[in-house]
Amino acid sequence: MRSRCSKDLLNQTMASTSALTKELRLSEAISSTTLSSRELLWRPSLPVSRSLRRGQHQQRLSMVKAPRAAATVEKRKAFYPGEDKGFVEEMRFVAMKLHRKDQSSEGEKKAEADDKPLAKWEPSLDGYIKFLVDSKAVYDTMESIVQEAPHPSYAEFRNTGLERAEALAKDIEWFKEQGHEIPEPGEPGLTYSALLKELAEKDPPAFICHFYNVYFAHSAGGRMIGRQVADKVLGGRELEFYKWDGDLKEILAAVKEKLNKVSENWTRDEKNRCLQETEKSFKFSGKLLRLIVS
CATH class of the missing domain: 1.20.910.10 (Heme oxygenase-like)
Structure with missing residues (x-):
């Protein structure tokens, strides 16, 4: 029973991660950088984290691309008149x-x-x-x-x-x-x-x-x-x-x-x-x- 719950939770996590990845990739006009799971705003719950450490899905998460902070992504505004x-x-x-x-x-x-x-x-x-x-x-x-x-x-x-x-x-x-x-x-x-x-x-x-x-x-x-x-x-x-x-x-x-x-x-x-x-x-x-x- 516990194994089945963990499996369901893992599937939900993967679905959420996939949705997040698709949403982030829509921002093609914005400069991107490679983030690991530690750098994501969303973090998986502890049981799922332990499962992910086994290596099966870590590679997918490490390749997720997210926009840089707004202060550095946006084109630098002109600081000099003209x-x-x-x-x-x-x-x-x-x-x-x-x-x-x-x-x-x-x-x-x-x-x-x-x-x-x-x-x-x-x-x-x-x-x-x-x-x-x-x-x-x-x-x-x-x-x-x-x-x-x-x-x-x-x-x-x-x-x-x-x-x-x-x-x-x-x-x-x-x-x-x-x-x-x-x-x-x-x-x-x-x-x-x-x-x-x-x-x-x-x-x-x-x-x-x-x-x-x-x-x-x-x-x-x-x-x-x-x-x-x-x-x-x-x-x-x-x-x-x-x-x-x-x-x-x-x-x-x-x-x-x-x-x-x-x-x-x-x-x-x-x-x-x-x-x-x-x-x-x-x-x-x-x-x-x-x-x-x-």
Whole structure:
């Protein structure tokens, strides 16, 4: 009689286990892991456990698959603003936060004592020429690094259409033809160029941060500054520095795609290092811009 009860109980247990297994296997979209009977939420009663130890059904139970804990099964939610849209969006978000409120609705930076709204700038022609000369030094450096590609990923950014060194050379030559004295690159341009060379060799994610901010900032706020300065010191003349061959939106979209592609191979630490370099990029670019009012 006792043997028959044990047998019936064992059959019920096997049926319950089979039902549980089928239910768990319905969760195909969820990552699974192999659990032993000790790890199951359900445990057999003591008499049945003793029977199972004999080995006949232990193998079946050990192969039961169950979902991992919810905290580890679910896809990790984006912890960084813009992360779900690609790394370029992360860079854009950080960059916009470093703007002042009068520069961008997303800006959070407080205006410093010597910061003036663009409309109140008093640019000088000599200062503007210095700005163009030092900017050319930076773009020359950036574009030579990309061409030489000390790291293979830099080659992705050759001939994107964003290059500015050649356009700046034409503008500087025009000023020279007008009889203006052309200075040598100054401390802001030379210091920034030296930093770019160092980062390009030692820290590719940091270099890419500067690449992104230099080119993309010029295509946005840089153009606005150029128009206002040209109105004040050049009679509205548009320089080559602010012209691109082809549709600028399409050029920027293509470069964004390349940036996202390159950053896919980075660890989270490398991405964070890139983002942290944004403030330094703004600092050096700001020194160049201040030449306009020198």
